[in-house]
Amino acid sequence: MYSNYQNFLQKEIADIKEAGLYKNERIIVSPQGAEIKVNTGQTVLNFCANNYLGLANNPELIKAAKEALDTHGYGMASVRFICGTGDLHKQLEAKIAEFFGTEDTILYAACFDANGGVFEPLLNEQDAIISDALNHASIIDGVRLCKAQRFRYANADMNDLEEQLKAAQKYRFRLVVTDGVFSMDGNVAPLPQIVELANKYDAMVMVDESHSAGVVGRTGRGVTEQYNLRGKVEILTGTFGKAFGGAIGGFTTGKKEIIEMLRQRSRPYLFSNSIPPLVAAAGLKMVEMMSTTTTLQDKLHHNTEYFMEKMKKVGFDIKPTQSAICAVMLYDAKVSQDFAARLQEEGIYVTGFYYPVVPKGQARIRVQLSAAHEIEHLDKAVAAFTKVGKELGVLK
Ligand SMILES: *Cc1c(COP(=O)(O)O)cnc(C)c1O
Numbered sequence: 001m002y003s004n005y006q007n008f009l010q011k012e013i014a015d016i017k018e019a020g021l022y023k024n025e026r027i028i029v030s031p032q033g034a035e036i037k038v039n040t041g042q043t044v045l046n047f048c049a050n051n052y053l054g055l056a057n058n059p060e061l062i063k064a065a066k067e068a069l070d071t072h073g074y075g076m077a078s079v080r081f082i083c084g085t086g087d088l089h090k091q092l093e094a095k096i097a098e099f100f101g102t103e104d105t106i107l108y109a110a111c112f113d114a115n116g117g118v119f120e121p122l123l124n125e126q127d128a129i130i131s132d133a134l135n136h137a138s139i140i141d142g143v144r145l146c147k148a149q150r151f152r153y154a155n156a157d158m159n160d161l162e163e164q165l166k167a168a169q170k171y172r173f174r175l176v177v178t179d180g181v182f183s184m185d186g187n188v189a190p191l192p193q194i195v196e197l198a199n200k201y202d203a204m205v206m207v208d209e210s211h212s213a214g215v216v217g218r219t220g221r222g223v224t225e226q227y228n229l230r231g232k233v234e235i236l237t238g239t240f241g242k243a244f245g246g247a248i249g250g251f252t253t254g255k256k257e258i259i260e261m262l263r264q265r266s267r268p269y270l271f272s273n274s275i276p277p278l279v280a281a282a283g284l285k286m287v288e289m290m291s292t293t294t295t296l297q298d299k300l301h302h303n304t305e306y307f308m309e310k311m312k313k314v315g316f317d318i319k320p321t322q323s324a325i326c327a328v329m330l331y332d333a334k335v336s337q338d339f340a341a342r343l344q345e346e347g348i349y350v351t352g353f354y355y356p357v358v359p360k361g362q363a364r365i366r367v368q369l370s371a372a373h374e375i376e377h378l379d380k381a382v383a384a385f386t387k388v389g390k391e392l393g394v395l396k
Pocket residue numbers: 109110111112113115136138179183208209210211238239240241248249250
């Protein structure tokens with residue numbers, strides 16, 4: 001029975017390899033951090049994790065998680081509404097709402113689930129969703145699962161957003177949805193203009209803060225902090241898998257009736273397990289840390305500026321960033337792959353991106369800065385970039 005399908009898959013996989021799009025996984029044998037050990041025995045500097053605040057191996061978070069293992073056990077073995085709600089889950093939901101200045105929060109196993117389960121229960125075919133063209137895959141999938149009419153606007157293009165809002169006027173309710181930070185360029189969504197247009201055309205706004213929470217805004221409270229719009233957006237989603245500790249888990253936070261309805265009808269919430277208590281406990285510690293000091297944000301912002309400045313000075317073409325994502329533009333797909341491979345030999349872990357992940361002729365290396373990086377790490381990375389840049393003749 002399987003052999004025809006096996007042949008089919010083998011051919012598809014060969015095609016993926018042929019096109020140079022096959023994803024090989026690199027195996028890390030140490031905790032996630034600035035310096036990681038890989039299974040070849042090499043120790044490398046990591047510049048491609050979402051570990052923006054360096055919390056993935058933070059001693060205080062580890063301690064909180066260990067304590068929760070003793071007090072609350074390992075797993076919940078239930079969805080929230082049957083018997084999967086613990087005191088730590090409720091505390092974390094309240095703390096996340098406090099952190100973002102929202103009314104209530106609902107936890108999910110991942111932000112992929114938060115986005116997958118947010119549209120379908122709230123909107124139907126009488127309504128319209130207006131989505132940025134570069135929104136995350138989980139938003140695209142969530143929109144697909146919903147019966148609402150779909151409108152798309154070019155990335156951060158406010159003229160196009162206005163056109164789409166006009167076209168959507170005949171529907172009952174409208175929701176504009178955007179990533180807070182777009183992961184390929186590191187640009188922040190123009191939220192003041194989005195909110196203004198939403199007010200003008202009677203729409204609600206949703207922001208996915210996955211790459212911006214912990215990173216953007218003076219105290220890391222994301223795009224709504226950056227633009228002084230705390231509490232002015234109906235729905236925020238986010239992850240505990242990036243700056244917020246890097247383990248697992250996601251959330252939707254916002255207006256209380258919206259969260260209440262999601263608890264009743266959101267399918268990834270109703271039909272999937274609760275996050276483990278130890279993750280909730282570490283999440284609580286994370287919010288506490290972020291509410292008492294901005295040391296990590298300050299260090300991250302400083303590291304980002306430092307790295308960008310040095311890279312520009314040696315002649316790299318760097319996209320302006322408003323986040324901890326730094327796109328080193330190489331334009332040519334093959335150069336981006338050769339560059340990343342050479343950097344790995346030099347002990348620097350980064351990823352080269354090219355079409356179809358970014359537009360044709362826009363190949364690049366994406367560098368992600370972290371508060372875990374020390375200046376010596378940044379200097380080493382710049383030196384390696386410079387060496388390889390000279391070899392490949394890409395410096396200006
Ligand atoms: C990473 C990411 C997600 C998915 O988060 P997980 O918690 O890992 O599922 C969703 N949206 C955006 C914008 C992201 O960058």
